[in-house]
Amino acid sequence: MTAALRVEDYRALLSAALPRAQDADTVHPTVNTLFTPDSHRLALEPDTTVVQGGRGVGKTFWFRSLLDPLLREVAAQEYRIDRLRELEVAAGYGAALVPDRYPGSAELRSLVDSGANPYELWTTVLLVALGHRDLAAVGSWKDKIAWVRDHPGDRDRTIAAADRRAQAEGKVCLVLFDALEHLHLDRRQADRLVAGILQLALELRLSTRNIRCKIFIRPDMFDGALLHFPDASKLTSNAASLKWTPANLYGLFFHYLGNDRAPLAADFRSMRPGWDETTAGRHVPPASLLGDEEVQSEAFTALAGSYMGANFRKGYTYTWLPNHLMDGAEQVSPRSFLDALSKAVEETIAQYAGHEYAIHHEGIRRGVQSASRTRVGEIREDLPWVQTAIEPLNGQQVPIEEDLVVSLWGESGLTAALQAEAESTAAEEDVRTGPRHADxxxxxxxxxxDLGVMRRRKDGRIDLPDVYRIAFSIGRKGGVPKVKT
Structure with missing residues (x-):
């Protein structure tokens, strides 16, 4: 074991290893960045059809990893899922523009707006993925869908033959769906499209042994699809959720530090024995850095000190960071976690270069503020009605009595505001899911x-987790300061 890195070395490694922008559409998984938290094993099982998760938890990461044979092999090895080696994988929908595999978002909207049936549309995508020869000669997706509609018997024979072939070869044909929020600007149409995917997925589970769909989806979109395809609830028995524990998050963090290409990463690995190079160029942290919170705390303390201030009364750095990024369901997205750490290092270098540790506690606070702004921006895009509901609470402090929340909403005319917002967005053909209980x-x-934006305390009062509270300009006595606008 070598001596600890100097503060300057730690900062250089942190700056190099932590991703600058955690954007699922632009960050592609690699052997070095592939991290396999124990809680995600079920999500990768071929028979797991629905994989739920909010923004930034890894849906697109796993979608892209499953499409990559090398990354599938790494996951098969680390999760001990031999069936991952037996997959024939195709994309049924994703953010990438692959018009020969599935309609792009613009064409998809045109198809739906002209009356295409979502189930028939996705069945056509399935047949293309299975290599249907006659469809290859048909030009547009509109014509392909019409061909499938006119040849139901050929459709069934193609699926049955593909199932038999896969079984004989010991394979599983897996069709992946991701980026479902981009299916259609009109949320009602998007829900219908998702319902069509779920209908096809359920049919394949019931009628075939070796053809499966895997659908990466936000929980609110799955709930919306249930209105159009109630039988989708039958898929929940084998559904998975992409959860992250604090130990998983710190394990990811140390994985990034040990897998950077800079020479300092090798120095970091040499400080603690047990790193395992299972794949060329990919280093797996020792089990203690992946799941032992005491060991993780010791390692993080070497980077950021023990306390969020002068002493323990300000909080311990190791627990403070994830605790202040948790939503109401006590979940933290790795994107928020890594964003907060990246901002913390940036602030430390800019404002506290002489600090004795690589990360200053004030940098961590500002990192949480930055992550809060990002998270609130995401929920504004996904569910804009949430901001409308929270705005009447601006300037208040939490925890807050439920009666006061109701009173503030009544005084602000929230029901009318939500209804007007729904009518306005409907007129603009850019509908998003509104609340079920506006009145x-x-x-x-x-x-x-349920969304994790609020939580109820044991005494009945309503609280907002810091990851939302800060950017929504709601106070908490002694808490992280609100973001100044």
Whole structure:
């Protein structure tokens, strides 16, 4: 074991290893960045059809990893899922523009707006993925869908033959769906399209042994699709959720530090024995750095010190960071976690270069503020009605009595504002999911709790987790300061 790195070395390694921008559409998984948290094993099982997760938890990461034979092999080895080696994988939909495999977003909207049936559309995509020869000669997706509609018997024979072939070869044909929020600007149409995917996926589970779909989806979109395809609930028995524990998050962090291409990464690995190079160029942290919180805390303390200030009363750095990034369901997205750390290092270098540790505690606070702005921006895009519901609470402090929340909503005319917002977006053909209980405030609170934006304390008062509270300009006595606008 070598001596600890100097503070300057740590900062250089942190700056190089932590990703600058955590954008799922532009960051592609590699052997070095592939991280396999134990809680994600079920999501990769071929028979797991629905994989739920919010923004930044790894849906697109795993979608792209499963499409890559080398990354599938690494995952098969580390998760001990031999069936991952037996997959024939195709993309049924994703953010990448691959018009020969599936319609792009613009063409997809044109198809749906002209009356295409979502189930028939996705069945056509499936047949293309299975290599249907006659469809290859048909030009446009509109014509392909019409061909499939006119040849139901050929459709069934193609699927049955592909199932038999896969079984004889010991293979599983897996069709992946991701980026479902880009299916259609009109959320009602997007829900219908998702329902069509779920209908096809359920049919394949019931009628074939070796053809499967895997659908990476936000929980609110899965709930919306249930309105159009109630039988989709049958898929929940084998569904998975992409969860991250604090130990998983710190394991990811140390994985990044040990897998950077800079020479300092090798120095970091040499400080603690047990790193394993299972694949050329990819280093797996020792089990203690992946799952032992005491060891992780010791390692993080060497980077950021023990406390968020002068002493323990300000909080311990190791627990403080994830605790202040948790949503109401006590979940932290790795994107928020890494963004906060990247900002913390940036602030430390700019403002506290003489600090004794590589990361200053004030940098961590500002990192949480930055992550809060990003998270609120994401929910504004996904569910704009949430901002409308929270705005009447601006300037208040949490925890707050539920009666006061209801009173503030009533005084602000929230129900009318939500209804007007829904009518306005509908007129613009850019509909997003509105609340189920716009006119029933206790139900609206429960809906916000389900989304993780609010949580209820044991004494009944309503709280907002810091990852939302800070950027929404709601105070907490002694808490992280609100973002100044």
């Amino acid at each position: 029933r405030y206790p139900g609206l609170i429960e809906e916000l709790i």
